[in-house]
Amino acid sequence: MEKYIFYVLALIMIISAIASVSSRKMLRSVVYLLFTLIGIAGIYFMADYNFLAAIQLTVYAGGIIVLIIFSVLLVHHIDMELEVAKRSRRIITGLICLIGLGIFLTTIYSHPFVETTTAVTTTTADIGFALLSTEAGGFILPFEVISILLLAVMIGAIIIAKGEDGTDDQTKEPPLLKQEKPVEKKEELLEKEVVV
Amino acid sequence: MIPGISITEILTLTSILFFIGIYGFMTRTNLISMLISVEIILNSTVINFVVINKYLYPELLQGVVYAIFIIAVAAAETALAVAIIINLYKQISSVDVKETETLKH
Numbered sequence: 001m002e003k004y005i006f007y008v009l010a011l012i013m014i015i016s017a018i019a020s021v022s023s024r025k026m027l028r029s030v031v032y033l034l035f036t037l038i039g040i041a042g043i044y045f046m047a048d049y050n051f052l053a054a055i056q057l058t059v060y061a062g063g064i065i066v067l068i069i070f071s072v073l074l075v076h077h078i079d080m081e082l083e084v085a086k087r088s089r090r091i092i093t094g095l096i097c098l099i100g101l102g103i104f105l106t107t108i109y110s111h112p113f114v115e116t117t118t119a120v121t122t123t124t125a126d127i128g129f130a131l132l133s134t135e136a137g138g139f140i141l142p143f144e145v146i147s148i149l150l151l152a153v154m155i156g157a158i159i160i161a162k163g164e165d166g167t168d169d170q171t172k173e174p175p176l177l178k179q180e181k182p183v184e185k186k187e188e189l190l191e192k193e194v195v196v
Numbered sequence: 197m198i199p200g201i202s203i204t205e206i207l208t209l210t211s212i213l214f215f216i217g218i219y220g221f222m223t224r225t226n227l228i229s230m231l232i233s234v235e236i237i238l239n240s241t242v243i244n245f246v247v248i249n250k251y252l253y254p255e256l257l258q259g260v261v262y263a264i265f266i267i268a269v270a271a272a273e274t275a276l277a278v279a280i281i282i283n284l285y286k287q288i289s290s291v292d293v294k295e296t297e298t299l300k301h
Binding site for chain 2: 002003006010013014017018020021022026029030033036037040043044046047048049051052055056059060063064067068070071072074075076082083085089090093094096097098100101104105108109113114115116117118119120122126127130131139142146149150153154156157158160161163
């Protein structure tokens with residue numbers, strides 16, 4: 001039973017990943033990425049890591065996807081189509097990727113993995129104790145470093161996205177799209193009036 | 197471990213996902229599309245950490261903890277990248293790689 005669930009998940013993930021990197025519509029590409037991430041959460045559930053699957057669903061499917069969708073909506077027109085790379089470039093890149101995949105697969109299938117058959121269920125409490133343990137092999141130091149990193153990124157993202165106000169605005173040229181469109185409309189209206 | 201599935205099958209799946217991400221990263225010229233490809237690459241490597249921990253050393257926790265750290269760093273990286281992209285769009289009205297020539301201001 002698990003076998004079929006895994007194969008279906010793998011098929012969904014691969015198809016949606018290919019669609020995500022080759023779709024010409026920006027927003028659809030993000031939604032295909034969402035399917036891939038949910039499939040990965042399904043694999044974590046199958047491997048009996050419920051906490052990781054919950055993190056994957058909340059951080060990726062809940063946070064990062066929403067962030068990327070926001071940036072797409074702020075940056076793109078919704079009906080704009082992306083330009084596709086040249087055909088020769090796509091073929092060469094695909095060939096390089098296939099060669100790399102072949103190397104990976106030969107290495108994986110020639111390496112003798114010694115799989116254990118013991119099934120250990122990792123609870124969330126175990127992960128919490130490992131993250132906060134100060135003994136040898138504990139992860140308290142990287143945990144604190146990550147928290148400082150997140151704080152720094154939060155402040156940095158706010159400052160970068162806000163931009164420097166007032167310093168460079170006079171010298172900068174105004175964006176062309178915003179300036180020209182109303183003028184064209186006014187001219188059209190004027191022409192219509194003239195015709196009438 | 198997942199009953200009925202060997203570790204090589206999952207590693208095959210993650211390798212395929214990794215190279216799909218590489219393909220997208222090399223063919224796309226839009227910054228947001230490249231960000232999406234980077235997310236695919238990062239996620240496939242995180243599955244590797246988790247699966248190797250589960251199949252080979254199930255009594256240890258290193259793989260899971262590293263997966264959590266990678267997810268945290270990836271979230272931070274995405275937030276910063278989105279901030280930079282939006283700021284860049286304010287400056288040059290484009291998010292295409294070919295028109296991104298300056299990082300100053």
